[in-house]
Amino acid sequence: MKATSVEPTPYALELCGLSKRFTLGGKMFSKKRALYAVSDVSLRVPRGQVMGLVGESGCGKSTLAKMLLGLTPPSEGDVLIQGKSITHSDQKTLARHVQPIFQDPYSSLNPRRRIGDIIALPLRLHTTLSSQERSQRVTAMLDLVGLPKRATQQYPGQLSGGQRQRVAIARALIMRPDLVICDEPTSALDVSVQAQILNLLLDLKEEFGLTYLFISHDLAVVEHLVDRLAVMYLGRIVEEGSREQIFAAPKHPYTQALLASALTPDPSLDIPDLGLGSVQPDPSRPPAGCAFHPRCPQSSPECRERRPSLPPVDLHGTGRVACHFA
Amino acid sequence: MSNNISTGITNTSAPLLKVTNLQVKLPVAAGTLNAVRGIDFEVQRGEMLCIVGESGCGKSMTSMALMGLLPQRANITASQLNFDGAELLSLTERQRSGLRGSRMAMIFQEPMTALNPAYTLGNQLCEVLRRHRKVSRQQAKERAIYLLGKVGISAAEERLDQYPHQLSGGLRQRIMIAMALMCEPDLIIADEPTTALDVTIQAQILRLLRDLQREFGTAIIFITHDLGVVARIADRVAVMYAGEIVETADTTTLFNAPQHPYTQGLINCIPTPGKTPPGSRLQAIPGVVPSLIGEVKGCAFRNRCSRAEERCTTAPALIQATQAHAVRCHFATSPVPSTAIPCEVLHESHQR
Numbered sequence: 001m002k003a004t005s006v007e008p009t010p011y012a013l014e015l016c017g018l019s020k021r022f023t024l025g026g027k028m029f030s031k032k033r034a035l036y037a038v039s040d041v042s043l044r045v046p047r048g049q050v051m052g053l054v055g056e057s058g059c060g061k062s063t064l065a066k067m068l069l070g071l072t073p074p075s076e077g078d079v080l081i082q083g084k085s086i087t088h089s090d091q092k093t094l095a096r097h098v099q100p101i102f103q104d105p106y107s108s109l110n111p112r113r114r115i116g117d118i119i120a121l122p123l124r125l126h127t128t129l130s131s132q133e134r135s136q137r138v139t140a141m142l143d144l145v146g147l148p149k150r151a152t153q154q155y156p157g158q159l160s161g162g163q164r165q166r167v168a169i170a171r172a173l174i175m176r177p178d179l180v181i182c183d184e185p186t187s188a189l190d191v192s193v194q195a196q197i198l199n200l201l202l203d204l205k206e207e208f209g210l211t212y213l214f215i216s217h218d219l220a221v222v223e224h225l226v227d228r229l230a231v232m233y234l235g236r237i238v239e240e241g242s243r244e245q246i247f248a249a250p251k252h253p254y255t256q257a258l259l260a261s262a263l264t265p266d267p268s269l270d271i272p273d274l275g276l277g278s279v280q281p282d283p284s285r286p287p288a289g290c291a292f293h294p295r296c297p298q299s300s301p302e303c304r305e306r307r308p309s310l311p312p313v314d315l316h317g318t319g320r321v322a323c324h325f326a
Numbered sequence: 327m328s329n330n331i332s333t334g335i336t337n338t339s340a341p342l343l344k345v346t347n348l349q350v351k352l353p354v355a356a357g358t359l360n361a362v363r364g365i366d367f368e369v370q371r372g373e374m375l376c377i378v379g380e381s382g383c384g385k386s387m388t389s390m391a392l393m394g395l396l397p398q399r400a401n402i403t404a405s406q407l408n409f410d411g412a413e414l415l416s417l418t419e420r421q422r423s424g425l426r427g428s429r430m431a432m433i434f435q436e437p438m439t440a441l442n443p444a445y446t447l448g449n450q451l452c453e454v455l456r457r458h459r460k461v462s463r464q465q466a467k468e469r470a471i472y473l474l475g476k477v478g479i480s481a482a483e484e485r486l487d488q489y490p491h492q493l494s495g496g497l498r499q500r501i502m503i504a505m506a507l508m509c510e511p512d513l514i515i516a517d518e519p520t521t522a523l524d525v526t527i528q529a530q531i532l533r534l535l536r537d538l539q540r541e542f543g544t545a546i547i548f549i550t551h552d553l554g555v556v557a558r559i560a561d562r563v564a565v566m567y568a569g570e571i572v573e574t575a576d577t578t579t580l581f582n583a584p585q586h587p588y589t590q591g592l593i594n595c596i597p598t599p600g601k602t603p604p605g606s607r608l609q610a611i612p613g614v615v616p617s618l619i620g621e622v623k624g625c626a627f628r629n630r631c632s633r634a635e636e637r638c639t640t641a642p643a644l645i646q647a648t649q650a651h652a653v654r655c656h657f658a659t660s661p662v663p664s665t666a667i668p669c670e671v672l673h674e675s676h677q678r
């Protein structure tokens with residue numbers, strides 16, 4: 001991980017003990033208290049791979065994504081992109097390396113700007129290309145994401161959801177970043193359009209040798225797309241490993257429940273009985289010990305008292321799990 | 327608890343709900359939106375019918391039309407909208423609101439649209455029952471506690487004093503289910519009831535709904551865009567596209583031998599673990615849904631259909647493939663001679 005080595009790092013992204021603390025309350029009668037949206041996350045994503053990030057609503061996935069994009073500073077820890085800490089890089093440098101694709105193609109595009117200007121904006125802000133060079137790059141990019149040339153003159157409101165997501169992808173890739181953070185890129189889209197966008201993301205990854213951090217609630221999509229998977233629960237990674245390892249033999253009880261609850265369209269199967277407690281905890285008052293213990297079918301007294309730690313990342317990418325029983 | 331509102335002579339072999347040629351038109355700035363374009367379906371007593379389709383296909387409009395909850399400006403027509411012997415469109419608004427919550431109840435995607443943030447859960451649950459039945463406050467409370475237990479909410483007595491915002495999304499959805507069951511309705515319409523929930527919570531809610539449906543013999547129209555949910559929960563499925571029902575079948579037939587190219591496309595475009603090789607290209611349906619503003623000519627799916635030809639410019643009739651399987655497509659066959667199945671479909675169904 002040292003920047004002194006001559007060999008370029010094999011990781012597009014490294015997170016070292018990353019945490020994000022928000023302060024809640026403090027107004028009127030409520031007492032101030034801390035909410036750890038992300039706690040002590042360490043993760044490495046090899047270059048050219050897709051790292052999936054899953055976990056229930058509010059577990060901290062988007063907060064993690066925002067730290068990687070430099071949109072919010074970490075409270076503790078560091079983010080390395082291509083081996084360099086982003087803490088001291090400026091927006092310009094960061095924009096060359098990492099770009100986002102968000103869930104909602106409706107609100108992430110400025111409705112009053114033409115598509116051509118939306119896609120060219122990062123080039124205007126962060127490069128010295130002439131306007132002619134910029135428009136060449138935009139036209140080439142439109143073609144790559146499967147939009148007609150005339151789209152440059154249109155406004156977001158004139159496009160369908162799928163087309164808008166293509167615009168968002170074009171805007172993300174125009175800077176030729178190494179790393180793309182996809183935060184639920186297809187969950188606002190219709191099923192029949194989702195496949196078009198997933199195919200496009202796969203093609204572009206090949207074309208540009210991209211690395212993706214892919215956040216999603218859809219486990220079938222995750223299994224289709226990722227090389228590795230990290231499972232988050234209440235701000236912490238509870239399990240991480242290769243796709244094959246995790247989908248074939250999930251070790252953490254939360255991962256097991258999560259995978260069991262994915263409903264494949266097979267009418268011969270029943271609705272799974274997870275044997276899981278249904279009360280989702282309050283992130284500002286996380287349970288003591290293992291945060292999952294109140295819902296865990298296997299919890300023991302030890303789980304209530306002592307938090308299981310996640311082993312450190314190793315060079316071989318061995319699977320890791322934070323559970324006393326694993 | 328028996329129903330004291332009856333709309334007709336209950337004939338237990340007739341379908342509970344029979345819909346024929348239901349159309350919903352909405353005036354919009356650009357003209358008339360033909361949201362529902364003449365659909366037919368039936369719901370049997372105690373049956374779970376799933377209506378599946380993508381955004382804007384008319385599935386929510388259909389449920390709102392059945393409940394009588396569409397805005398005044400909506401133009402609703404039907405040859406038949408028959409609920410247990412009563413023609414819904416000829417009832418007065420008073421009679422219809424007498425049915426709502428009592429004999430037909432609704433569960434929404436976002437429970438906060440139906441729960442009042444200013445009243446306790448106990449108040450709201452009891453109110454539903456007392457509006458429709460002559461029961462004492464105490465009896466209503468007992469039923470509320472009984473049902474909260476049924477939907478898996480512990481410490482039910484204490485919960486009655488809580489307000490909706492004090493609960494998680496999953497708990498609120500359980501409250502909605504309990505509320506829908508208060509008057510023991512014959513029909514529940516559940517419109518994307520688990521879409522906003524996490525998958526682990528979704529699985530728990532779906533199991534609960536299915537178990538209660540069996541226990542109480544309630545018919546459910548379950549509206550969703552998620553084929554995984556449909557496969558696990560439905561007895562029968564109606565697939566909607568652009569305001570029409572394009573295919574109906576029992577669940578096994580729909581997934582194992584779909585005939586409409588749209589149904590086939592929907593099933594094939596989602597990655598299926600164990601069947602779709604990871605990282606491979608998915609079989610996307612090209613193009614987008616047509617606009618429903620103004621008249622739609624011919625088959626609405628033809629601009630995205632790989633099999634479209636000249637005759638698809640005329641609207642296809644509903645073809646009865648078997649008694650329980652109907653398809654709105656010129657290519658549908660009845661009964662299916664094995665040679666008439668296109669090879670790629672045959673190939674698919676062997677794989678699946």
Ligand SMILES: Nc1ncnc2c1ncn2[C@@H]1O[C@H](COP(=O)(O)OP(=O)(O)OP(=O)(O)O)[C@@H](O)[C@H]1O
Pocket residue numbers: 022023035036037055056057058059060061062063064283
């Ligand atoms: N600006 C903020 N101030 C205070 N709390 C916040 C803030 N942003 C996020 N949180 C809290 O941090 C936690 C993590 O939120 P985050 O949006 O990262 O979750 P998520 O995993 O992306 O959820 P979803 O799947 O619903 O998108 C939540 O409890 C959220 O309420």
Ligand SMILES: [Mg+2]
Pocket residue numbers: 061062063183
């Ligand atoms: Mg998020």
